[in-house]
Amino acid sequence: MARKIALITGVTGQDGSYLSELLLEKGYEVHGIKRRASLFNTARVDHIYQDKHEENANFFLHYGDLTDSSNLTRILKEVQPDEVYNLGAQSHVAVSFECPEYTADVDAIGALRILEAIRFLGLEKKTRFYQASTSELFGEVKEIPQNESTPFHPRSPYAVAKMYAYWITVNYRESYGMFACNGILFNHESPRRGETFVTRKITRGIANVAQGVEKCLYLGNMDALRDWGHAKDYVRMQWMMLQQAEPEDFVIATGKQISVREFVKLSAINAGFELEFSGEHINEVATVVSIVDPNKAPALKVGDQIVKVDPKYFRPAEVETLLGDPAKAKAKLGWVPEISVEEMCAEMVASDLGLAKQHALLLAHGHDVNVSVE
Numbered sequence: 315m316a317r318k319i320a321l322i323t324g325v326t327g328q329d330g331s332y333l334s335e336l337l338l339e340k341g342y343e344v345h346g347i348k349r350r351a352s353l354f355n356t357a358r359v360d361h362i363y364q365d366k367h368e369e370n371a372n373f374f375l376h377y378g379d380l381t382d383s384s385n386l387t388r389i390l391k392e393v394q395p396d397e398v399y400n401l402g403a404q405s406h407v408a409v410s411f412e413c414p415e416y417t418a419d420v421d422a423i424g425a426l427r428i429l430e431a432i433r434f435l436g437l438e439k440k441t442r443f444y445q446a447s448t449s450e451l452f453g454e455v456k457e458i459p460q461n462e463s464t465p466f467h468p469r470s471p472y473a474v475a476k477m478y479a480y481w482i483t484v485n486y487r488e489s490y491g492m493f494a495c496n497g498i499l500f501n502h503e504s505p506r507r508g509e510t511f512v513t514r515k516i517t518r519g520i521a522n523v524a525q526g527v528e529k530c531l532y533l534g535n536m537d538a539l540r541d542w543g544h545a546k547d548y549v550r551m552q553w554m555m556l557q558q559a560e561p562e563d564f565v566i567a568t569g570k571q572i573s574v575r576e577f578v579k580l581s582a583i584n585a586g587f588e589l590e591f592s593g594e595h596i597n598e599v600a601t602v603v604s605i606v607d608p609n610k611a612p613a614l615k616v617g618d619q620i621v622k623v624d625p626k627y628f629r630p631a632e633v634e635t636l637l638g639d640p641a642k643a644k645a646k647l648g649w650v651p652e653i654s655v656e657e658m659c660a661e662m663v664a665s666d667l668g669l670a671k672q673h674a675l676l677l678a679h680g681h682d683v684n685v686s687v688e
């Protein structure tokens with residue numbers, strides 16, 4: 315049987331890299347769309363990159379952009395994929411308030427451009443389409459927990475753009491009989507998570523202060539509650555959704571939630587110390603109350619204040635709480651998440667401690683290290 319061909323937009327992102335690994339393991343030929351950047355932007359997939367001159371090469375990268383219809387149409391025509399995973403997006407909620415029009419162009423119209431290219435090329439009976447939808451659609455939540463029939467109330471330009479992409483995916487399925495599905499994924503993280511999303515910002519910041527690379531971590535709303543899972547578990551479900559007999563939409567979540575503050579505490583424990591929070595709102599601070607493992611946190615002492623609030627990280631409209639109900643995914647596809655938030659946090663802190671130790675060494679030898687985070 316001929317090997318299956320997949321095309322992934324957003325291949326250089328967190329999910330794109332894990333999904334590429336999964337599909338290659340399953341024997342797929344994988345094509346990814348990467349953006350042109352002035353610096354290399356393929357760090358997350360460099361370990362699977364193969365020279366395309368090699369015999370049996372099965373991983374290929376194409377330059378492209380979700381804002382460029384002709385480019386997308388040409389790549390689809392060349393690749394003739396069995397499955398398209400549309401993971402590419404301006405995916406940062408806070409940034410979407412700064413760049414709302416660009417976010418709409420990429421996240422909303424980008425999905426339409428691919429669906430329309432599939433139709434234009436007559437691939438609608440061959441090519442299956444996965445849309446990276448999001449729990450941000452629920453926004454101002456109408457019921458707890460949220461499932462596939464919970465009403466939407468998006469709270470950011472990002473979520474509004476993703477709402478268009480959700481419905482245009484449903485519409486092309488209903489209008490043209492396309493195999494097109496939405497995965498409504500709750501937050502998922504990993505050591506490959508972008509440094510400005512809150513979990514990675516925390517694990518990296520905590521590791522840096524533990525190693526003396528930074529003095530303090532500044533955060534926004536620490537009351538926010540999220541249902542955090544591991545990206546590896548979630549990309550498995552993206553693939554499973556396209557293997558069904560009929561296209562359907564699924565909520566993917568763990569069914570458990572914790573606050574940003576609790577994630578900070580958990581990260582500190584994994585970095586060898588304990589924190590206590592005091593004060594309220596913009597005056598809230600976290601203070602070191604014990605050092606459990608001085609090897610992991612050589613730069614800290616009891617009494618250090620290492621987490622503070624900077625109101626610049628508050629959002630114009632906030633999503634306070636998200637909690638998913640993955641019952642349908644479990645019942646219909648047998649999917650259950652295998653990695654808990656505690657295990658994921660431990661993995662992320664261990665990885666960031668490794669990086670922080672390298673940076674501490676460089677600083678000790680007089681080299682500059684850029685630790686900035688926005």
Ligand code: NDP
Nearest residue numbers: 324326327328329379380401402403405446448499501502
């Ligand atoms: P990332 O931000 O890590 O990756 C986004 C990817 O999209 C990157 O490869 C990025 O390229 C690419 N991209 C950005 N703009 C464009 C553009 N104009 N044209 C083409 N590609 C572009 O996101 P994740 O991997 O975390 O998420 C994958 C998808 O799932 C996104 O659509 C996100 O919105 C959605 N999602 C994510 C969730 C999560 O918790 N992670 C939850 C629910 C949905 P570059 O590397 O060059 O920046």
Ligand code: GDR
Nearest residue numbers: 405407448449450500501510511512513533534535538627
């Ligand atoms: P989110 O993720 O907005 O849920 O979107 P993020 O990690 O950015 O924020 C989660 C919550 O933490 C609060 N928060 C902070 N967030 C950031 N980034 N930086 C801070 O300093 C900070 N302090 C507190 C936020 O206010 C928020 O409540 C992610 C993205 O991956 C989307 O693409 C995806 O669709 C959703 O998850 C599901």
